[in-house]
Amino acid sequence: MRQSNTYIIVFSAVLTVILGGLLSVTSVGLKPMQDMQVALDTQKKILGAVMDLQPTDDIPAIYESRVESLVVDANGEEVTEVEGEPVVAEKVNIASQFDKDPKDRLYPVYEFRGDDDKFEAYILPIYGKGLWDDIWGYIALASDLKTIKGVVFDHKGETPGLGARITTIEVQERFKGKNIYNDVGELVAVRMMKGESGDPSIYNDNEVDGMSGATITAKGVNNMIANYLGYYQPYLKKVESGAQASKATVEKPQTGV
Amino acid sequence: MSTEVADKPVKIEEKSEDLFSKRRRKIVSDPLNEDNPITVQVLGICSALAVTTQLSPTLIMAISVVFVVVFSNLIISLIRNMVPGRVRIIVQLAVIATLVTLVDQVLKAYFYDAWKVLSVFVGLIITNCIVMGRLEAFAMGNKPYDSVLDGLGSGFGYAWVILAVAFFRELFGSGAIFGFKVFEAVGIENFPTNGLMVSPVGAFMILGIIIWVQRSLTGYTER
Numbered sequence: 001m002r003q004s005n006t007y008i009i010v011f012s013a014v015l016t017v018i019l020g021g022l023l024s025v026t027s028v029g030l031k032p033m034q035d036m037q038v039a040l041d042t043q044k045k046i047l048g049a050v051m052d053l054q055p056t057d058d059i060p061a062i063y064e065s066r067v068e069s070l071v072v073d074a075n076g077e078e079v080t081e082v083e084g085e086p087v088v089a090e091k092v093n094i095a096s097q098f099d100k101d102p103k104d105r106l107y108p109v110y111e112f113r114g115d116d117d118k119f120e121a122y123i124l125p126i127y128g129k130g131l132w133d134d135i136w137g138y139i140a141l142a143s144d145l146k147t148i149k150g151v152v153f154d155h156k157g158e159t160p161g162l163g164a165r166i167t168t169i170e171v172q173e174r175f176k177g178k179n180i181y182n183d184v185g186e187l188v189a190v191r192m193m194k195g196e197s198g199d200p201s202i203y204n205d206n207e208v209d210g211m212s213g214a215t216i217t218a219k220g221v222n223n224m225i226a227n228y229l230g231y232y233q234p235y236l237k238k239v240e241s242g243a244q245a246s247k248a249t250v251e252k253p254q255t256g257v
Numbered sequence: 258m259s260t261e262v263a264d265k266p267v268k269i270e271e272k273s274e275d276l277f278s279k280r281r282r283k284i285v286s287d288p289l290n291e292d293n294p295i296t297v298q299v300l301g302i303c304s305a306l307a308v309t310t311q312l313s314p315t316l317i318m319a320i321s322v323v324f325v326v327v328f329s330n331l332i333i334s335l336i337r338n339m340v341p342g343r344v345r346i347i348v349q350l351a352v353i354a355t356l357v358t359l360v361d362q363v364l365k366a367y368f369y370d371a372w373k374v375l376s377v378f379v380g381l382i383i384t385n386c387i388v389m390g391r392l393e394a395f396a397m398g399n400k401p402y403d404s405v406l407d408g409l410g411s412g413f414g415y416a417w418v419i420l421a422v423a424f425f426r427e428l429f430g431s432g433a434i435f436g437f438k439v440f441e442a443v444g445i446e447n448f449p450t451n452g453l454m455v456s457p458v459g460a461f462m463i464l465g466i467i468i469w470v471q472r473s474l475t476g477y478t479e480r
Contacts, residue, residue: 003341003342003343007341008341008343008344011339011340011341011344011348012344012347012348015348015351016351019351019352019355022355022359023355023358023359026358026359026362026363027362030362030363030365030366033366033367034362034365034366034369037365037366037367037369038369040369041369041370041373
């Protein structure tokens with residue numbers, strides 16, 4: 001069967017309109033649900049840095065009652081709006097901020113509160129480069145602003161079984177309780193060492209056991225943590241000097257997410 | 258009047274085929290075993306290797322492929338007499354791509370965790386040779402109902418193989434089935450999980466074994 005060119009063109013045009021229309025309708029219709037899922041995923045990641053979540057947990061409810069967010073700039077000043085638009089910490093895209101100069105980036109800060117509404121931890125997003133592609137995560141600092149309360153990492157394309165192990169609880173547990181300052185009070189962050197001994201006792205407060213076969217991913221993790229702790233330093237210093245006393249006791253205002 | 262009477266018996270003679278006639282059962286059952294898209298035709302290997310680390314994403318992938326192949330077969334079969342022969346491959350591709358995008362969007366909205374794992378591979382269903390192969394080889398020349406059966410057969414033929422691969426990979430690679438730690442449940446603590454099974458190499462090995470077993474059972478040889 002050989003059709004005329006006109007028939008082929010008309011057929012193609014009609015098909016395109018039908019299929020295109022179908023896709024547009026679906027895309028628009030599912031958008032709210034998808035946005036909700038993305039938001040839920042962000043909340044899950046943030047909370048994952050400080051607590052072990054169960055699949056049955058009502059994450060939006062926990063997040064609503066426990067987490068308060070704000071956005072700061074590189075000087076540690078709070079940012080409430082950019083070019084007239086209000087800034088919401090959860091909506092700040094860390095990946096696209098990462099492409100900017102560190103001085104121009106927005107830095108979300110999440111304050112986590114315990115059951116008794118007492119301030120428990122700052123959860124800070126971190127972002128960097130692994131071996132093959134981007135890596136990112138959250139690091140939670142306890143209320144002394146020195147001790148790591150927990151970390152959570154994710155990655156785009158690290159080697160399965162090697163670098164991809166940064167997503168496992170086993171590796172993330174190693175960071176718990178480590179100190180980001182050295183004995184003389186300098187910010188040294190926490191470094192994942194080369195080689196994997198399996199013996200946590202041989203490392204000091206600023207070191208964690210490495211991942212065998214994933215030295216470059218570990219280096220990426222080290223740089224990511226060190227860089228971002230550096231970026232957040234102005235804000236953390238500001239909190240430490242003076243503001244902390246009032247901040248820790250102030251009533252938690254209700255925030256909508 | 259007389260012509261109408263003469264016409265009628267001709268129409269009655271066209272007796273409709275049984276809904277599950279032998280021929281139709283064969284359309285469904287052939288791809289499950291003797292003409293399996295993965296183990297016999299060796300199509301769709303890339304996704305069979307990539308998504309089968311764990312059972313639950315594999316199950317969603319399998320359902321997605323069944324959905325896409327059934328409905329693209331149906332749609333192409335319905336419009337098969339309208340599709341201009343010279344652009345038929347593009348038409349097939351457009352239909353497949355639309356269905357795949359629908360699946361991708363729905364997964365993103367309702368199964369976000371699975372979507373994060375699968376999204377790249379769901380997109381790659383478009384280039385999955387099984388789907389296009391069925392459209393070109395079957396749906397373009399057969400009626401809608403037969404095409405749906407053919408899609409079901411091919412889809413499930415693909416599904417059982419990747420689920421079998423995923424079962425062994427998750428069992429030996431993570432010591433679990435659907436995330437449930439079976440070895441701990443039966444009292445074997447410290448089950449030595451095999452890292453090879455988590456990497457794509459493990460899928461090659463298991464797929465090879467499945468192909469070997471299946472071909473020695475059916476007696477199929479490459480010609």
